[in-house]
Amino acid sequence: MDGSELIRFDAVTKRFGGNTVLDSLDFTVSSGRHVTLIGPSGSGKTTILRLLMTLARPDEGTIRVGGECLTHEERGGKLVPAGEKHVREVRKNIGMVFQQFNLFPNMKVMRNITEAPVHVLGLSADEAEERARGLLELVGLTEHADKFPTQLSGGQQQRVAIARALAMRPQVLLLDEVTSALDPELVAGVLDVLRDIAHTTDITMLCVTHEMSFARDISDDVLMFDAGRVIESGPPQKIFNDPDQERTRQFLSAVL
Numbered sequence: 001m002d003g004s005e006l007i008r009f010d011a012v013t014k015r016f017g018g019n020t021v022l023d024s025l026d027f028t029v030s031s032g033r034h035v036t037l038i039g040p041s042g043s044g045k046t047t048i049l050r051l052l053m054t055l056a057r058p059d060e061g062t063i064r065v066g067g068e069c070l071t072h073e074e075r076g077g078k079l080v081p082a083g084e085k086h087v088r089e090v091r092k093n094i095g096m097v098f099q100q101f102n103l104f105p106n107m108k109v110m111r112n113i114t115e116a117p118v119h120v121l122g123l124s125a126d127e128a129e130e131r132a133r134g135l136l137e138l139v140g141l142t143e144h145a146d147k148f149p150t151q152l153s154g155g156q157q158q159r160v161a162i163a164r165a166l167a168m169r170p171q172v173l174l175l176d177e178v179t180s181a182l183d184p185e186l187v188a189g190v191l192d193v194l195r196d197i198a199h200t201t202d203i204t205m206l207c208v209t210h211e212m213s214f215a216r217d218i219s220d221d222v223l224m225f226d227a228g229r230v231i232e233s234g235p236p237q238k239i240f241n242d243p244d245q246e247r248t249r250q251f252l253s254a255v256l
């Protein structure tokens with residue numbers, strides 16, 4: 001962890017129709033930090049992760065990751081909207097785990113994990129498999145490399161999705177409600193794996209979750225969103241125990 005700035009949102013506005021979901025949003029995340037986004041449903045948390053994955057584009061403002069601009073590029077001395085090639089390069093630094101796992105159903109676990117390292121990073125099959133074996137051990141699925149996703153529980157599938165995201169060795173891992181689609185008895189196993197990753201690696205994490213005790217455990221910083229703006233931020237002890245904003249207090253009393 002070197003503490004340098006890794007993610008920067010400058011005056012980012014995102015609208016869907018007439019609905020302003022993010023309203024001139026500014027925030028930064030330093031390298032190695034674990035940041036949790038909390039706030040009421042519809043406050044724009046998932047949209048932030050989707051913008052970072054370029055699954056959506058902002059209407060205004062700029063987003064930078066690792067010093068590279070995700071939204072714009074310089075061409076002929078002018079700043080123009082970023083093209084596909086530029087976006088793909090910047091995005092190599094970002095891994096995401098979704099609520100619904102999104103594994104490739106027709107590929108075995110091993111291939112789910114090696115596919116992008118081979119095709120995007122150009123690793124040899126042997127290098128990618130060695131990397132995948134290490135990750136399967138990390139997520140406790142060494143025995144399941146030759147299974148198809150449907151042969152695994154939801155919790156196991158989500159752990160494969162975590163291994164798959166990490167296989168690209170991204171600088172930042174985005175976690176979007178990764179336990180929301182799981183049966184309650186499978187949640188703890190997935191959160192334990194993520195706790196382990198948070199505590200033993202220097203990866204930067206940006207996490208949207210309703211699991212407040214998990215947020216308390218892993219976060220360096222908590223950002224409280226309301227109506228597309230950060231209304232308060234700070235270490236989890238401060239936000240969860242003694243928030244400054246009445247809106248944060250109300251939100252927490254409803255979810256804790």
Ligand SMILES: Nc1ncnc2c1ncn2[C@@H]1O[C@H](COP(=O)(O)OP(=O)(O)OP(=O)(O)O)[C@@H](O)[C@H]1O
Nearest residue numbers: 016019021039040041042043044045046047048208
């Ligand atoms: N593709 C889309 N088209 C239209 N509206 C959208 C789209 N994606 C998000 N929205 C709207 O943007 C707002 C913010 O959504 P977002 O998913 O970012 O909120 P959230 O804070 O993550 O909420 P939740 O906690 O319920 O997941 C919501 O009103 C949502 O309906």
